[in-house]
Amino acid sequence: MEFLASWRDTPTRAAITSFVESLTLPGEERVAVFDNDGTLWCEKPIPIQLDFNLRRFAEQAEQDPGLRSRQPWKAAYTKDFAWLNEAVVKHYNGDDTDLGVLAKGVEQAFTGVTVQDYAKAVTRFFAEATHPTLRKPYSQCVYQPMIELLRYLEANGFATYIASAGDRDFMRPIAQTFYGIPPERVIGSSIALTYRDGEVVYKDRVEFFDDGPEKPPRIWSRLGRRPVISVGNSNGDVPMWEFGDGLGLLLHHDDAEREFAYDTGAEKALAQDWTVISIKDDWTTVFPGSV
Known part of the structure; x- marks a missing residue:
């Protein structure tokens, strides 16, 4: 070998x-x-896990119009990838303001979900999703x-x-x-x-x-x-x-x-x-x- x-x-x-x-x-x-x-x-243009989370945020914003004016659901619903990517970049430069907002969204997005159901959602995501630019x-x-x-x-x-x-x-x-x-x-x-x-x-x-x-x-x-x-x-x-x-x-x-x-x-x-x-x-x- x-x-x-x-x-x-x-x-x-x-x-x-x-x-x-x-x-x-x-x-x-x-x-x-x-x-x-x-x-x-x-990890570009956005981290793969962020793509997974965005889909969850967008689903929630679709079901609850009240979320559409709040970050990170707003960015997911309007496909504002620039805001999301900048949150990650700012973190690496020592500013966690937007990353904290994103983390709060993740907390709310998966509260009460079992680890088995989460793993199944991840598996489905990788079976269906493609990279947005590499295709x-x-x-x-x-x-x-x-x-x-x-x-x-x-x-x-x-x-x-x-x-x-x-x-x-x-x-x-x-x-x-x-x-x-x-x-x-x-x-x-x-x-x-x-x-x-x-x-x-x-x-x-x-x-x-x-x-x-x-x-x-x-x-x-x-x-x-x-x-x-x-x-x-x-x-x-x-x-x-x-x-x-x-x-x-x-x-x-x-x-x-x-x-x-x-x-x-x-x-x-x-x-x-x-x-x-x-x-x-x-x-x-x-x-x-x-x-």
Whole structure:
């Protein structure tokens, strides 16, 4: 089996393989954590989970006209993607005003829903939804070279985890299929849960938002160790890299022809001394079955 087949023979590829080959730690210490949005799958023009939430908001606004003048239902109902995307960008630059509004909407959108029904809704979404500009199913919007990196690390004794700001229960139903990562290895944000009448259901508040300085505590609470390899793409991943005990990899979106080119939300990360993966220069292909 050829590993890293979609990676060009560049200094970045050499840095990864040299680091892995240099390790003398026992297998149980080989842990790698990956961000998800913009690291394992495409996050532009809007994050995939945001598309899922927008559909829920739009359904609610359709049923309740009173919601149509309130954010985030207003943005979903009028398809104001600029407001929604800017809320995410502002978060990465330290302003959570609009993200807080969005989070409150998510809390209200899924209050009382069982975890099983939520997982079924996520599965239906991925069976039906397509990327708004790439015009392909979201299942094909994962990064082929990153899938290869996961397999390469696993072949070298690594346990691979997702550590994302995305909703943990949004990623769990598809993590095995998309990435080969089992649901118990998914760390992410979560709405609070409670037990009611034989079911686990969502409460009306976010329990934790797994981004920025929250990532290291969440990683430690699940793993009890520092990751040896940390992979991300934004300012929100800087604390995860700082907490890591080895190689930090930063995916740079610099290929407008095959994907998207943007530094917004990654300015602080790009200014740090991480090993940068250039989509344009380091990958021969971006998505499965593409060039």
